[in-house]
Amino acid sequence: MDGTAKVLSNTQRAVEELRALIFSGELGAGTDHLESELADLLGMSRTPIREAALILEAQGLVEMRPRKGLRVLSLSPADMRDVYEVLTELESLAAENAARCGYSEADLAVLAQAIDDMDRALAGEDMKSWAAADDLFHAELVRLGKNSRVEAIAKMMVDQVRRARALTLHMRPAPTKSNADHRGVFEAIRVGDPVEARRIHYAHRTHAKEMLLGFLEKFRLLHL
DSSP states (O other): OOHHHHHHHHHHHHHHHHHHHHHHTSSOTTOEEOHHHHHHHHTSOHHHHHHHHHHHHHTTSEEEETTTEEEEOOOOHHHHHHHHHHHHHHHHHHHHHHHTSOOOTTTTHHHHHHHHHHHHHHHTTOHHHHHHHHHHHHHHHHHHTTOHHHHHHHHHHHHHHHHHHHHHTTTSOOOHHHHHHHHHHHHHHHHTOHHHHHHHHHHHHHHHHHHHHHHHHHHTOSOO
């Protein structure tokens, strides 16, 4: 492996490990961390840490500050409401557009598999696997909408939602309604009904927003 490939590999590893630490709360919201501290923590040099921090900053997870390292950004309930409003509009547009594309069953295979995986995880009370399948469903839905700008913005918004969801994942009731909504969106796309695809997905995201914000505000899980 040449030097460039090694740096890229280490940078990607740093991104993944730092994201995991942020989502788990080990790197808490509002905390500051020097590059040297994080390099020691992950057992690598400062260069991939610096490159990873820039990627995480673009994703809205951290803020780079001169001579002070990076700060893990806090999210307030108001922030999350704003994020959800944007994400709801973008994903609902993607669902509508996807339903106009005339996709075949094979084209929708990943979306269908994600729904099956969510059902399987829910039956096994495996919320971590359910969350992973849910992430895949939403990412694939946006991809099927065939708008690269929507996809880029939604990807940044999803990271914000994932942080908040990680705090509430084991508090929420079994997400049977969420699974049913996903199947409804899938069916509307399969039969080519853009109005119904948008309607179901918009209602789905709106319900998820209100439930998540309710938990965050009730238990003060995000910084106000």
